[in-house]
Amino acid sequence: MAGFFVAAREGILDSTKRGNQASMPASYLLFFFAGLGTFNGVALALYLLCRQPVRPVHYWLAALVLMLSLRTGKSVLFYFWPDISKLVLQVGLTACFFIGICLIGFVRAWLDPERRRTRHDVAVALGLLVLAAAFGLAYPYTQHVRLWAGPVWASIQAIWLACLLVSAGLFLRAPRPGSAAGASGAPDRALVASVIAGVAVIWLAYATAGMTSYILGALSFSLVLYLSITVAMARRRPRAVAAPSPAAEPYRDRKIAPADAEATLRSLHVLMVEEGLYKDARLTLPKLARRLSIPPARLSQLLNDNHGSAFKPYLARIRVEAAKQLLRTQAAVPIDQVAEASGFLSLSSFYSSFNKLEGTPPGAWRQAQLRAEAAS
Numbered sequence: 001m002a003g004f005f006v007a008a009r010e011g012i013l014d015s016t017k018r019g020n021q022a023s024m025p026a027s028y029l030l031f032f033f034a035g036l037g038t039f040n041g042v043a044l045a046l047y048l049l050c051r052q053p054v055r056p057v058h059y060w061l062a063a064l065v066l067m068l069s070l071r072t073g074k075s076v077l078f079y080f081w082p083d084i085s086k087l088v089l090q091v092g093l094t095a096c097f098f099i100g101i102c103l104i105g106f107v108r109a110w111l112d113p114e115r116r117r118t119r120h121d122v123a124v125a126l127g128l129l130v131l132a133a134a135f136g137l138a139y140p141y142t143q144h145v146r147l148w149a150g151p152v153w154a155s156i157q158a159i160w161l162a163c164l165l166v167s168a169g170l171f172l173r174a175p176r177p178g179s180a181a182g183a184s185g186a187p188d189r190a191l192v193a194s195v196i197a198g199v200a201v202i203w204l205a206y207a208t209a210g211m212t213s214y215i216l217g218a219l220s221f222s223l224v225l226y227l228s229i230t231v232a233m234a235r236r237r238p239r240a241v242a243a244p245s246p247a248a249e250p251y252r253d254r255k256i257a258p259a260d261a262e263a264t265l266r267s268l269h270v271l272m273v274e275e276g277l278y279k280d281a282r283l284t285l286p287k288l289a290r291r292l293s294i295p296p297a298r299l300s301q302l303l304n305d306n307h308g309s310a311f312k313p314y315l316a317r318i319r320v321e322a323a324k325q326l327l328r329t330q331a332a333v334p335i336d337q338v339a340e341a342s343g344f345l346s347l348s349s350f351y352s353s354f355n356k357l358e359g360t361p362p363g364a365w366r367q368a369q370l371r372a373e374a375a376s
Contacts, residue, residue, distance in 0.1 A: 038076060041069030041221065055340065056118070057109040061195070063125075064102035068202065070095035072221040090141035093148060094132050096206075097156045100163025101125055103199050107167045110192050111174055113279065114341045160203055167196055198224035256298070261306040267292055268302075278318045279343040285311045316353040319343045323354065327366040335362055 048062035074092025077084050105121050112118045141148045171192060202221050256264075271277050271291055280287075288311075289296040303314055323342040326333060333341075339350035339362075354362045 038069050038073040038221070041065050041072070045069065055109075055113065056115060056122075057106060057113065059122075060102055060106035060109045064099065064106055064195070064199070067095045067098045067102055068199070068221055071099065072202075086141040086145070090136055090148065093141075093153065093156060094136060097132060097159060098125075098129070099199065099203075100160040100167075101128060103167045103196065104163050104170070106195065107170045107192065111170060115337070157203075157207060161207075164196070164200055164203060168200075171196055256302055256306060261302060264292065264294065264302055265306060272318055278315060278322060279341065281340075281343050281345045283315065283343070317357060319350075320354050320357050323350070323362060324358075324365070327362060328369050331366065331370060338362065 042065075045062040045066040048058045048065070051058065071092050074088055074095070077088060078092075102125070105118075105125060108118045108121060109115075139147060174189070201224055268288075271288075277283060277288070277291065285299060286296045289299040292299060294302075300311060303309055303311055307314060309317070319342045323338050323344075326338045326341060330338075335350075336347050339347050342350070344350035344353070351361060354360075354365070358365055360368070
């Protein structure tokens with residue numbers, strides 16, 4: 001990292017001496033805003049890999065951000081230090097090739113959180129990585145400058161655009177909000193759309209670099225990155241709720257009418273079981289109440305008085321039942337994947353809830369079911 005700043009500083013000084021930059025402060029500001037996005041992109045990728053729970057969609061998003069960071073980092077270095085090693089240019093262009101691949105993987109993982117159709121996507125990406133590395137070894141940039149600066153670059157741009165169009169098509173065909181595809185703790189539809197749009201903006205910046213400026217791609221990445229982080233933080237920030245007055249608690253001493261309770265419980269069943277909202281590992285009582293369009297206090301009363309269970313035991317029972325279904329029908333699926341697909345935040349909480357409700361660990365329960373089926 002220190003070498004990056006030293007090299008860029010030398011490039012800024014050199015370009016300023018040649019008169020290519022308007023002024024020294026402008027050059028430093030340009031480097032600051034372009035380079036800072038690259039480093040923060042790497043930091044964001046590491047955060048996505050370390051956060052809990054880590055799902056396939058987060059792995060793909062981390063890979064996408066990392067590829068964009070490598071690509072724009074190469075652009076910053078080359079803009080301020082034109083004599084940089086050709087190996088850096090080769091790494092940047094190779095990363096550029098994988099931007100579109102990672103974008104498709106991200107969208108597919110968002111659409112298929114249970115990995116029923118995307119189980120082999122990582123293997124395909126690794127295979128492409130091996131082929132790209134083999135091509136780079138056979139035709140290094142240092143010895144084939146025209147090849148990389150011409151046909152390879154043009155092909156990468158075309159592949160990136162094709163992947164963008166495919167990702168947009170997959171997104172537009174995705175089930176609408178409220179379906180099981182979006183209720184598994186994955187990014188919501190708006191955030192996925194922002195990722196696709198952001199990658200499209202960066203592609204356009206590089207595609208039009210000949211008419212604008214080469215550094216515009218790196219600046220676009222910084223802008224898109226910070227806008228996306230700002231939007232994501234704003235969407236997750238809890239809304240300020242005024243403290244209710246004592247007279248604003250209409251459900252403390254009043255029973256819910258049986259007809260109203262039955263209708264709300266039916267809506268609750270549709271939302272939780274049929275639409276799969278239980279898969280959201282961060283589901284809370286207020287979030288569920290918002291989906292039902294009722295106050296949290298009323299939902300709590302409904303569960304306690306009309307369902308005979310508090311929210312957390314109710315949610316644990318639904319998740320354990322879903323896990324039992326997976327354990328029974330998909331014997332080859334590992335226990336940790338069953339826990340993740342059932343909405344549990346961690347493997348330990350899955351074992352604790354399952355053991356408490358069924359009196360046996362999930363692995364032993366699965367073996368007992370398999371023996372019973374074999375005996376019958």
